[in-house]
Amino acid sequence: MAILKGGLSVRRYRIIGELPEGFTDVFVDALNTNQFREPQSPTHKGEASGWCQVHNLLDVDFSDVNLWLYNQYALFALRVDKKVVPARLLRAHLEKRMQAWCSANNRPRVPAAVKEELREALEQEMLQKTLPRVQTFEVCWHQNDGWLLFTSDSELPNERFQKLFLRTFALRAVPWSPLDELVGTVGLPEALVSLGATDLRGSVR
Amino acid sequence: MSEGATELLPPHIAADFYLWLWWRSEEQSGRFSLDEGAPVELYLDDRLALRDTGEERPTTLLTGDSPGTTPEARAAVLGGKVPKELRLLIRREDREYRVTLRGERIGIAGAKLPTQVKTGEVAEVLYDRMFVYEELHWIVACLLRQFAAARVAADWRSEQVPHIRDWLASLDDRGSGG
Numbered sequence: 352m353a354i355l356k357g358g359l360s361v362r363r364y365r366i367i368g369e370l371p372e373g374f375t376d377v378f379v380d381a382l383n384t385n386q387f388r389e390p391q392s393p394t395h396k397g398e399a400s401g402w403c404q405v406h407n408l409l410d411v412d413f414s415d416v417n418l419w420l421y422n423q424y425a426l427f428a429l430r431v432d433k434k435v436v437p438a439r440l441l442r443a444h445l446e447k448r449m450q451a452w453c454s455a456n457n458r459p460r461v462p463a464a465v466k467e468e469l470r471e472a473l474e475q476e477m478l479q480k481t482l483p484r485v486q487t488f489e490v491c492w493h494q495n496d497g498w499l500l501f502t503s504d505s506e507l508p509n510e511r512f513q514k515l516f517l518r519t520f521a522l523r524a525v526p527w528s529p530l531d532e533l534v535g536t537v538g539l540p541e542a543l544v545s546l547g548a549t550d551l552r553g554s555v556r
Numbered sequence: 557m558s559e560g561a562t563e564l565l566p567p568h569i570a571a572d573f574y575l576w577l578w579w580r581s582e583e584q585s586g587r588f589s590l591d592e593g594a595p596v597e598l599y600l601d602d603r604l605a606l607r608d609t610g611e612e613r614p615t616t617l618l619t620g621d622s623p624g625t626t627p628e629a630r631a632a633v634l635g636g637k638v639p640k641e642l643r644l645l646i647r648r649e650d651r652e653y654r655v656t657l658r659g660e661r662i663g664i665a666g667a668k669l670p671t672q673v674k675t676g677e678v679a680e681v682l683y684d685r686m687f688v689y690e691e692l693h694w695i696v697a698c699l700l701r702q703f704a705a706a707r708v709a710a711d712w713r714s715e716q717v718p719h720i721r722d723w724l725a726s727l728d729d730r731g732s733g734g
Contacts, residue, residue, distance in 0.1 A: 354682070355681050355682060355685065358667060358668055359664065359666075359667040359669060359685075359689060360663075360665040360666055360667070361663075362661070362663065363664075363693070406678070421678065421679040421683070422679070424683075424686065426682065493686070500689070504665065526661070527661075528563060528564050528565070528661070529564065529565050529570070529573075529661070529662045529700055530564070530565065532697040532700050532701060533700070533704050536701075536704075536705075539704055539705070539708065540704075542708040543569055543704050543707060544563065544569070546566075546707065546708065547568070548568035548572075548609065549568070549572050549575075549712075549717060550636075551633055551634060551636075551717070551720060551721055552635070552636050
């Protein structure tokens with residue numbers, strides 16, 4: 352499901368704000384500033400996100416506008432990496448470590464503080480060996496007409512996208528509403544929203 | 557650029573829109589006339605999801621050929637369920653779209669676009685895809701405006717709803733009565 356091929360599943364946005372003068376150069380810098388960066392530590396826990404090229408998620412340099420700007424359309428992607436240690440595997444390994452600690456120290460039980468130390472050390476070891484789950488969500492922005500498509504309808508990626516878009520371009524991406532299509536007729540959106548439900552089983556409320 | 561609307565359609569109004577599309581597509585044999593008289597054909601395709609009023613998730617899912625013509629679909633609506641999402645086949649001139657509309661955002665999902673340029677320069681593929689996407693968005697917007705005008709009209713309650721109820725009942729009778 353993507354902008355360039357396959358079935359298209361998108362959430363549409365309106366872009367609020369004026370494009371800056373010489374916006375292409377400004378946006379090259381903005382995209383490069385907010386490009387995806389690998390976490391510095393291999394034991395980084397949690398998520399990392401930033402912009403990347405649509406053509407290859409490893410390409411994060413936007414200096415060549417020919418790779419992402421096609422006349423009125425800007426085409427790029429949001430990359431989100433998340434490293435998660437499998438919880439059941441962590442519990443299983445921790446159990447073994449605790450058994451080993453009890454044998455080594457001739458104690459029947461592991462004190463809570465020691466258990467926490469063992470868990471943290473184990474998690475760090477496992478994070479080093481764990482590859483992140485990588486997701487990309489494509490963005491196609493019609494810069495002249497001020498609309499944009501984002502290839503996910505899930506709330507979390509959309510929230511992340513809106514925040515990063517604002518931080519990057521100093522422009523607000525507002526989700527398109529069907530009511531936007533009705534604003535040309537005075538009073539129509541308000542009238543529609545105020546209506547009750549149609550009950551086909553009996554009388555209309 | 558304007559702020560535009562900040563709220564979405566109430567869920568029951570989005571459901572009415574889907575039901576209106578379904579009803580009108582069958583009543584008019586799929587023929588609609590858009591802004592400035594532009595003709596378009598629209599049919600319920602192979603998927604219809606219904607939910608109980610007050611529920612978020614669909615509780616009835618009908619798939620296969622023409623799910624809207626089945627007694628199950630009509631019975632579900634007469635029993636109080638409302639459309640949550642529907643897959644449409646839309647034809648305009650020589651272009652054919654298949655798209656799922658869903659939720660109160662009238663979101664576009666799984667859209668099969670009638671593109672001409674499948675491979676080659678990225679720019680050419682992109683322009684072609686966006687041209688047909690924009691046409692699809694325009695078609696949906698035209699239909700939404702027509703629905704909105706009908707839904708707020710004074711005769712919605714006295715004229716349209718009885719017609720919809722008759723349409724639902726007639727197929728339910730045929731379906732259950734053979």
